[in-house]
Amino acid sequence: MQQLINSYTDKLSAALRMDAMQQVPVLAEAMREAWRTQHTIYFCGNGGSAGNAIHLANDFLYGVGKEHGIGMRVESLSANAAVLTCLGNDIGYDRIYAEQLRVKADKGDVLVVLSGSGNSPNIVKALEMGNELGMTTFALLGYSGGKCKDLAQHPIHFPIDDMQIAEDLQLVIGHMCMQWLCEQKAS
Template sequence: MSTSTERNGLLEHFKAADSSADFAGRYLNYLSELLQQLDTQAIAQMIETIQAASDRGATVYFVANGGSAAIATHFANDLSFGTYVADAKPLKMVCLSDNPAVLTALGNDIGYENIFLRQLEVYLQPDDVLFLMSVSGNSPNVLLAAEYAQANDVTTIGCTGFSGGKLADLLDVHLHVPTPNGEYGPVEDVFQILDHLMYTYFRLARLGRLKH
């Protein structure tokens, strides 16, 4: 999450609110507008990529910082364990920001920009998938991870906000939430909704409750 930058960006949407209830309504309306603009074909491609990884026994690794990292943890939990069905291949999802010992050791020893890269050098296999989330699309440690995956022909999927940043050009499948710079909160709201959308899809699919 940001601080002053985000407040300045959001001010343009909400400065006319005359009460807390009016503010809440404006925020929800704005979030609804962002959701309506999403590329559902990109979402479908992300779902298909994750399912294909499951079919071949591969792992999906999440890379993200800050609030997006918290959402990535939620993603990995929901999709790995919330969708588990005994007679179906599991979705293997691992969030690379979940181990504080690893993060602090790598950050201290080789630099914060390398905390994901080094883990990928240890874990990533050719059939795996890298799922990257960055609101700005310009976080150095996320970009290094994406570049490593690209150099090793590993599929990359991910989400960005703002203008998409440099990450947009490093993703095989890109879901973009276009907002003015600084609007971290609404973009992260959309990231979290994407988690629950995918969880619900995979859960229903594995229970045989979808028509397709």
């Protein structure tokens, strides 16, 4: 077990020193601008990344606003099981996020997709819809970055072949942005 612990922490530490970290301030500033202008930030992902999307939406909704009297408008598109199963059944799993954005999102909103591979069809379509709607789009990616690396206006790509490290980075980056925003004000 100690060998695994050492290997894992070494990989995570090395990932945190990658050039992708230079894009984190861009994400944080886009979130601050959305907060300031009362736009909405949308998160989505699959599997563990869906769990991370829900976790981060909670952090930004409550955690950032509790010190400043107003929280951020934020939503995880991964959170509503009834909506996900309805859309998956009626129009296809590949459109579960794009359709929610089509109905809810506005120009100037922010989309943050979380994906290990960057190739999940529902994540690809979410980015396509976000770009079409005039949203500011970000993608936190592992592996090769997949199709999302080219689709996102702001890819934050860690070229690592480890899903757990990729998912850890999603939360680490989200928590860094949250802590920074806690020190800021919406206006």
